[in-house]
Amino acid sequence: xxxxxxxxxxxxxxxxxxxxxxxxxxxxxxxxxxxxxxxxxxxxxxxxxxxxxxxxxxxxxxxxxxxxxxxxxxxxxxxxxxxxxxxxxxxxxxxxxxxxxxxxxxxxxxxxxxxxxxxxxxxxxxxxxxxxxxxxxxxxxxxxxxxxxxxxxxxxxxxxxxxxxxxxxxxxxxxxxxxxxxxxxxxxxxxxxxxxxxxxxxxxxxxxxxxxxxxxxxxxxxxxxxxxxxxxxxxxxxxxxxxxxxxxxxxxxxxxxxxxxxxxxxxxxxxxxxxxxxxxxxxxxxxxxxxxxxxxxxxxxxxxxxxxxxxxxxxx
Numbered sequence: 415x416x417x418x419x420x421x422x423x424x425x426x427x428x429x430x431x432x433x434x435x436x437x438x439x440x441x442x443x444x445x446x447x448x449x450x451x452x453x454x455x456x457x458x459x460x461x462x463x464x465x466x467x468x469x470x471x472x473x474x475x476x477x478x479x480x481x482x483x484x485x486x487x488x489x490x491x492x493x494x495x496x497x498x499x500x501x502x503x504x505x506x507x508x509x510x511x512x513x514x515x516x517x518x519x520x521x522x523x524x525x526x527x528x529x530x531x532x533x534x535x536x537x538x539x540x541x542x543x544x545x546x547x548x549x550x551x552x553x554x555x556x557x558x559x560x561x562x563x564x565x566x567x568x569x570x571x572x573x574x575x576x577x578x579x580x581x582x583x584x585x586x587x588x589x590x591x592x593x594x595x596x597x598x599x600x601x602x603x604x605x606x607x608x609x610x611x612x613x614x615x616x617x618x619x620x621x622x623x624x625x626x627x628x629x630x631x632x633x634x635x636x637x638x639x640x641x642x643x644x645x646x647x648x649x650x651x652x653x654x655x656x657x658x659x660x661x662x663x664x665x666x667x668x669x670x671x672x673x674x675x676x677x678x679x680x681x682x683x684x685x686x687x688x689x690x691x692x693x694x695x696x697x698x699x700x701x702x703x704x705x706x707x708x709x710x711x712x713x714x715x716x717x718x719x720x721x722x723x724x725x726x727x728x729x730x
């Protein structure tokens with residue numbers, strides 16, 4: 415085996431083993447201990463963070479901040495990876511903001527000059543916008559770590575009902591319409607709730623709280639574990655062609671409603687939605703004016719009438 419190939423395989427091996435002795439590596443690679451020591455010295459100079467321990471139980475170990483082995487990308491893959499990371503810059507808050515910026519700079523710096531020129535040209539031709547929000551979500555990294563390692567969070571939460579102290583166990587975090595959300599088990603409510611991350615203040619790990627075993631619960635299934643039974647109502651709304659376009663462009667608070675189209679571009683919306691969202695949809699369909707006609711439910715029609723009465727009263 416050539417030295418360059420051995421160094422590459424050695425880098426992948428120490429990253430995988432994390433802790434090892436010189437003799438273990440010498441036996442595995444069929445070389446002398448002195449050769450392995452020289453190879454480890456070269457890996458250290460290349461940036462692999464190795465730490466040595468002396469004594470009968472000593473050896474080497476890779477520190478937490480590991481260096482991954484080189485990965486060969488095609489030019490198209492490299493450009494795709496660059497813009498995948500580049501697209502995140504519109505979010506004022508990220509759980510890995512510093513790391514993504516550092517990775518992007520490294521990625522760009524080591525590209526050939528012609529590829530960098532191509533990317534510079536593409537920057538002004540393609541983008542991925544996210545709505546701008548006034549308040550940042552400052553605790554994303556802590557929330558993500560708590561979700562991964564099953565930890566309980568103590569936070570001050572600013573809700574519509576005022577500020578309160580909560581103990582929560584995060585399920586994960588996700589971004590939608592420029593906001594970050596955190597589904598979590600709330601120990602106060604003894605059930606799962608959805609929290610806006612930008613409304614969280616004074617967040618810390620609650621060392622004195624005992625976490626629940628929620629390793630089987632994730633972003634894809636957390637709602638099914640909620641004790642609160644969601645009451646849905648059936649919406650049926652007729653839409654003009656412009657109404658369909660407006661609905662497709664709307665930044666919905668959750669999953670976008672399903673639209674059904676006629677050949678002329680007009681359509682209708684027929685779907686069950688949570689009863690708690692009637693107020694939101696009442697305001698939205700009123701904003702469409704004559705481009706939308708609500709057929710049912712009656713509760714939605716009544717809510718729209720009430721809003722119109724209140725608006726008219728302001729101007730009488």
